[in-house]
Amino acid sequence: MELGDITMAIMAIAIIVMMIIPLPAALMDILLVFNVTFSLVILLISMNIEKPLDFSIFPSLLLIATMLRLSLNVSSTRLILTDGYVGKVIESFGNFVVKGNPLVGFIIFVIIVVVQFIVITKGAERVAEVAARFTLDAMPGKQMSIDADLNAGIITESEAQKRRLEIQKEANFYGAMDGASKFVKGDAIAGIIIVIIDVIGGLITGIVFHGLEVTEALSRYTLLTVGDGIVSQIPALLISMATGIIVTKAASSGHLGQDLVKQLTSYPKLLMLSAGALGLFAIIPGLPFLPFIALAGTLGYMSMSLDRASKQKDQEVEQLQKEKELEEMRRPENIYSLLQVDPIEVEFGYNIIPLADSNQGGDLLDRVVMIRRQCALDLGLVVPMIRLRDNIQLNPNEYVIKIKGVEAARGELRTDCFMVMNPTGGPIDIDGIETREPAFGLQARWISSDKKEQAELKGYTIVDAASVLATHLTEIIKRYAHELLGRQEVKNLLDNLKNQYPALVEETVPKILTIGEIQKVLSNLLKENVPIRDMVTILETLGDYAALTKDTEMLTEYVRQRLKRVITERFITGKSAKVITLDSRVEDLILDSIRQNEQGSYLAIEPSSVQKIRNSLVKLINNLNMRGITPIVLTSPMVRMYFRKVIEDYISFLPVLSYSELEPGIEVQSVGMVTLNEN
16 A cells, blocks of 8 residues: 555544543544645645546545534534633633624524535535536547547547546546535535534533533533634535535636636726716715715726737737737748648639628638539549638739649639520520620620510520629539649549559559559540549559550540540540541641650651641631531541640640540541641
8 A cells, every 4th residue: 555545444434433532632622723724725626627637536525524524523522521721722712702692603603504505605515416417418529529520530449548537537536526516515504503502511511420500511511612603614614615615616726816818807998887876876876975986996096907919919919919920931841831722722702702792691611612523523633622712902803723833814704694595506686795705705684683584585695794703614614624634633633533543543553553554544534635534444554554654645546545435425425426537647747747755656747737737727627617517526546645736736625636535436537637738
């Protein structure tokens, strides 16, 4: 056993022994002073703990303090009835506190008992009972919260065990406090009974055994009994206060004194109102002027001082914040934060702010979430977070879409209007403001809301301002998807794929290809609007052909051929395709111009021949568009990649496919041919 265990065992035995063995008066004085000191220490500790569990031993300590006090009551009763003298402490309380008047002492004793029993003990008992009940009822919910945090990875297993143990301790503590509060209640009742017994026993002892007169016996023994009762009830009152503080401390997380000063002085203006009320009482005839005016002046001074100190503290905090921000800006490493470039930004003028403000009914933030979902389903690309911000330098109705800090598109919106378009491509026969649909450049008009029904009757397509911006943003993301896919994004895709296909990923990366090489292949696919959702097929194809070549352009072609079903479904509607083919002279020219170097293959073709090819293609596209035909270019597999390079900077939107990328059941209909002729 350790020293603390031995001490507690000796103390428990001593408490029992004191009830049986008579104690000398001098020792009683020491023990009574110790009892008062012990109770005072418990009260001070209960006032300065931060949470009830910091004093978890309190229920057991309450039992020990109660037993100590009762044992002293028994010992003092023995001395009163046998010797008529209990020591200096009780006699001093009897003579000094109550001025030697037993009646006054008895009244004071009764008042102390009433305060302790009815006011403090009764309230503490009720609070402890309710706290215990609520704590037990809340345990399942707290346990579920811990399990949810553990499953979400917010906390570790050890932290979860610690929190579960704390909840269990809290429930045990409040349950013990509910029972321990009964000790205080019983102690108060026992104090009253002991005093009555002492008075009656003292009268009998004084009259029968010591031959005293009734008045002398009543004065002597009642005085000692009341003194003993007051000495006993003072520690009991301290313990009752400590019990009440402990059970009512659930809503506070600091020391009682600090919280008291902080919360009572947090409202200087209310102190000033109280001072004004006291000042009014001071001038009312019949009421004492000096006490009210003194307190009014004190509260008024405190209010002004606290208000001045609060303002000064706010200024100091603001100054420190500015100095901290300035110091942070001066630190060399913080320059790196200025280099951060957001992948996607949307800046808009102040008239467009309501579209992004949910408090004003705007749903642009929800549409951004849907855009990211749509791009994931359509392209297989996880779009980075899209930053929305206002820019006072823009026109009120203007917005700008930036990709990696560079402007990619610009447009104008009228938030109080609707955009209408004629689905047939004809003129729009309705009054409004002429404009162009920003995503596809179609002819459109802004109309007021009262003309919406008229536009619907005419069969026009009607779009609100938020949808116009969302559509434009979606098309820009698709156009620049290859730039948004970096090595980190590819690694995230591979990590996600590894959960279901670990063997495939481990075999391919990094044994056969690096993340950078895979990123180039995926970017090539996205650049031509080919989805990368089927990562399994893409990786399997790369694993099959990477042993033959490390040229990412050639690997892209192999992947495209393996994704023929995806490409056919994406670019061809139905079972027939209207295509533009290449003249044999054009294909021969391209094949003869292919050159090889250490980095791979490239095309060495004369600029004049490139211009002829482009002019011929543009002429064909314009003629077909006038006929309502949206064509694709169909080439041989060896030529496709190089022909795409010839036209990608000139006509980037035109799909270029090879025969190997079409499903066998597709019927091909040639509607034009690219030649080298001038006309």
